Amino acid sequence: MTYRSRIAGVSFFLVTALPLHAQRPLVDSLQELLQAQAQPDTLRIKRLQALAIALTATDLPQAQALTEQALTRSRHAHYAPGEARALLWLSTLSRRQAKYELARRYAQQAQQLFARLSQRQGQAESYLQLMLAELIQGNFAAALVAAQQGLPLAEQARDQQTKRRLQATLGSIYLNLEDYVAALPTLQAALTNGEQAGDHQVVMSMLNALGTVYTKQKNWPAALRYYSRAQQLATEQHDQVNSTINEINVADVYRLQGNYALAKGHGLHAQARALATQDTYSLPFAELLLAQVYQATGQPDSAIRLAHHSLQLGQQTRSKENMRDASEVLAQAYAARRAFAPAYHYQQVARAYTDTLAGEQTQRQTSALRYGYELDKKQAQIALLTKTRQLQAQQSARQHQQLIGLLVGLGGVGLLAGLLWRNVGLKQRANRRLNEKNQQIAEQRDALDYALLTLQATQGQLIQREKMASLGELTAGIAHEIQNPLNFVNNFSDVSAELVEELQQGRLAPVHEPELEADLLNDLHSNLHKIRAHGQRAATIVQGMLEHSRPSTGKRLPTDPNALCEEYLRLAYHGLRAKDSTVVVTLLTDYDAQSGLVEMEPQGIGRVLLNLLTNAFYAVRQRQQLATSTYIPTVRLSTRRLAQALEIKVYDNGTGMREEIRQKVFHPFFTTKPAGEGTGLGLSLSYDIVTQGHNGTLSVQSEVDYYTEFTLQLPLELSARPAALHR
Known part of the structure; x- marks a missing residue:
């Protein structure tokens, strides 16, 4: 993967400030307002944040200082919304300065604070920033998780801009995973949505990403067409950072075609822009591209100078891909100057970064597979691990051969140069095979992702x-x-x-x-x-x-089980009578007077009782329709306080169950009711509430045409004392 794919799909979200031509009047106005006297704290905080946003594209250090000042004032004033907004913008500024761990921490703090404030829009924006920080570092599985968490919040808040950007970045993830079959339609749809909404940031990002897809496919005219559209829009918006990135992309297309004159012209223009705007994100990529052009045109001194500087910047931003490519240029340039000692050193450095990136690629693929369909997960993981071991074995053998060749080649200058070129050819062929296998893994992952999403929705x-x-x-x-x-x-x-x-x-x-x-x-x-x-x-x-x-809170409360049973018995019976007034059931209760108060989650246990009683009434009603006139429908509900648990029994003399049905009665989606009368989830959810939510047990005994009895036991470790002691 080249440095181009690291830029694709995320660069245009790095700047969200106003266009430069509109910033100066706003900056002047805000500075005058901040100099006014006797301002309320909240108003001054808002103006500090607005000024920081306006200065982001032109004065990053000043924007950082103003945002930190707004954060400090918000905390002193206990103004939580201002604190959350300041944290969110500090995440953006940290990401702009390649401080990704700091950007992640600020985004997480902002998300937690917005969650306490119940502000879904702020939470969605926080997940967007978190996703971008992960995506830039190549953590695609983590980026997918952030997108999945942010999209529902954006929809609930009706924040269409954040929703579009989250969806657009999903297309960029496909691009970075080199799944161009899935990336093309996703990016085209996001481009259409951005154009309809007038969202220039999304439009620029998708144009850039589509240009990258076509570059990877060597469709040079289509790639230049999309990059030109992106460059035109960036110029209209006075967006210097995105203009620089587009210059690099266009220059790389010309370099790949062998048109080094045009590649050099666009590369120099991009370098000048990056230096003028102090754009530390784009500068190492621009200088690396120029170094590659100089190396290809037989200018190793210039290539060495620029590649050295690009490598230093890449080490500051922790861009392993940049460091790998810069090391490869240095190895080739020193070899061209017949300086074989540094050539060998940088060749080893490049190989180390290549091995690291290969490991990260495999780890990224493995992480993504965790989101696959649960029933096929074990088989997919076994296949992935097998392929990974095969790739590692091939790579280890290739490295061993290269090392032997380099050691033998130290005996002669000419032989060493020949071996270096031979190793480059072997590496290219091995990379092609590795890319083919990675594409197969990516296709399997995407199929599993789609199956999981379908299953979760169902x-x-x-x-x-x-x-x-x-x-x-x-x-x-x-x-x-x-x-x-x-x-x-x-x-x-x-x-x-x-x-x-x-x-x-x-x-x-x-x-x-x-x-x-x-x-x-x-x-x-x-x-x-x-x-x-x-x-x-x-x-x-x-x-x-x-x-x-309403959804269960999961909070346990001291509850009178006798009163809870009596209430749900009455409600379930009235529900039966509302359906069929001709049914008359004998209700028997046997409540233990010493049951006391029991710690439980009353909503969950109430749902369990309602499910069990509803099934009991259904069973006696079904048997009454088939039985003789001597049959007396009966349902009995009892409680009993044992030494270590509270026991609740629901008995009916209905149709009963066969042994094979009784063994599957708690399985999800299993039901014996006709279509449309049951989902097969009632007893399964009841079993989960009792066993997982309360650490209890739920069992059933039954005989066909005789009886069915469910027994529920709740442990008393957290139970309260008897009711009389609480009055």
């Missing part, structure tokens, strides 16, 4: 369907249960209205009766208390329904 839909089915059962019971308190509220309201009317008539009567008036007021007062009590009961029922419908 599972999410099925889980939501099961939750809605459970909510429907609960709603039917609540509708019946809430009718009683509402009837009481309506009746007592009518009676209270009549009492008020009598009270008014008594006051207008010729003879005032204080005793009658006191009785009426007492009755009215009693009615209002009853209205309030039944209204609170209705509100409690509605609150319970809302708690069931």
Whole structure:
């Protein structure tokens, strides 16, 4: 992978400040406002941040100082939004200065602070900065994770700009993985979306990335066409940094075609731009390209000078690819000058960086495969490890041959030069084979990624369907249960209205009766208390329904298991009656009075009870439809406090289960109900809630046409004392 692919797809996101022609008036205006007296802290912080953004493209040190000042003031003023914004911009500035670890840390701190503030847009922007920092360093698996976390937040916040940039960078990841079949349509779609939205940053990035794809495919006219469009847009936006990168890309296309005169002209122009704008990111790439041109045109002295400087800059920015390519130029240039000692040294340095990058490439491929389809993951990992060992063995053998050849070649100057050229040819052929194998691995990874995304989407839909089915059962019971308190509220309201009317008539009567008036007021007062009590009961029922419908918090609370069982037994039965009023079931309860309060997550255990009771009522209803008139549908619910656990049993005398069904009853998506009546997730989710969420057990015993009994046990390690001790 050349340095061009490291630039492709991310460079245009490095500058998000205003165009240069629009910055000076804004800078002057902000500086005048900051000199004003008696400014509130929050207003001054906002102006400091705005000035820092405006100065980023022209005065990076000043922008850094202003942003750090805004961060300090925000923390002193306890102004969390200002602190988060300052951290986010410090991440951008650190990335611009190739301080990637610092950029990652600032982005993570900003994301955590935005999360505490419940600001989804800020979280999405933080994940974008984190993704760019990882992508520039070649950590593509980590960049994919950041993109997957940021995209839902951007959609929820309706932040279309951040969403477009996250999606566009996904196309750049395909490009950097050299999967051009997947990269081309993804980048074209992102380009169209950016043009429709007028997002110049996305448009410039996608034009640059598409030019890189066509350069890799040696489609020179298409590559120059896209680079020219990107350069024109950068010029219109007065974007010096992106103009420099485009100059490097165009120069490299001409170099690859052998047109060294045009390559040199564009390369010198790019070098001048980078020096004028203090662009430390682009300068080593521009000087490396010029060194390659000088080496190709027989000017080894100039090639050595520029390659040395590019290597030093690459070491500062930790760009292994730049250091590898610069070392290769130095090795070839010194060999051309017949200085074989330094040529051999830099050849060894280049080989070391090549080995490191090869290892990083293999590690990157392996990391990406972790996101593959779970059922094929082991086989894919075994195949990848086998191929990796084969590649390493081939590479080790090749290095051994090269080392032997170099040692033998030290005996003669001419023989050493010949061996060096021979080794270059062997390396090129080996790299081609390595690239072919890497492409095969990338194709396998992408197929697994697609399968995993499809599976996750399907599972999410099925889980939501099961939750809605459970909510429907609960709603039917609540509708019946809430009718009683509402009837009481309506009746007592009518009676209270009549009492008020009598009270008014008594006051207008010729003879005032204080005793009658006191009785009426007492009755009215009693009615209002009853209205309030039944209204609170209705509100409690509605609150319970809302708690069931919202996601579980996972927080354990001291809970009375008897009251919880009684509530969900009543709701499940009313749900059954709402579906079929002809079904009458005998309800038996056996609650342990010494059960006490038990530490549990009441929403989760409530869902478990609702699933078990709903299945029990379904079973007795099915058997009643087929049984004789002597059959009496019965459901029994019991609790019992054991030495180490609380035991809850749900028994029914319904249809029962065969042994082969009983063994699979807790498997995900397994159901015996007709299509449309069950998802096969109810008992699976219940099993996970009990076993994983509470470290308990859930088991079942059954006989066909006789009974079914589910036994739930919750450990008492975290349980509270008996209820009487808490009153």
